[in-house]
Amino acid sequence: MAKRIIYLASPYGFSKQWSQNLLPEFVLILESLGAEVWEPFQRNNQMDLSKPGWAHNVAISDIQDVKDSDAIFAIVNGTPPDEGVMIELGVAIALGKPTFLFRDDFRRCTDSEDYPLNLMLFAGLPSENWKNYFYTKISEITDPNKALVRWLNAKS
16 A cells, blocks of 8 residues: 655744754654655755745645645644645645644634634534544654544555
8 A cells, every 4th residue: 555645734844943853753753654744845945946936836836745645734833823834724625635733832823612723724624523633742643543543544
């Protein structure tokens, strides 16, 4: 069986510290579960950012990767979370991709009593048992009782 491709949406590539210390941990954990991880900062580092139009090319490349992936794992820290991550999530949700959210940020940014974030982000999760698709600790990512591991282990 081919590895399932997870698009890792995160703002962590914008910071040298985050890209060196946080981002690799997420990639390694997802890969350890058997996924092929498409991390956009790594995938786009081949582009010549000195050429005009580079920003458009990065955006188009990221959207195409979301379309071509099997699922999205989005780091949604911040109040509000990163705008680019929100766009990538919107595309994935519109395409019906399996969606997994990670937030270890204790601040709430919501108008809902049920969800810790804008209710639209949860449109890609099932209405019941949505917490199985929502991760608040790195150690939860490998939890076999949560949705990501079950999805990765399911036969396609």
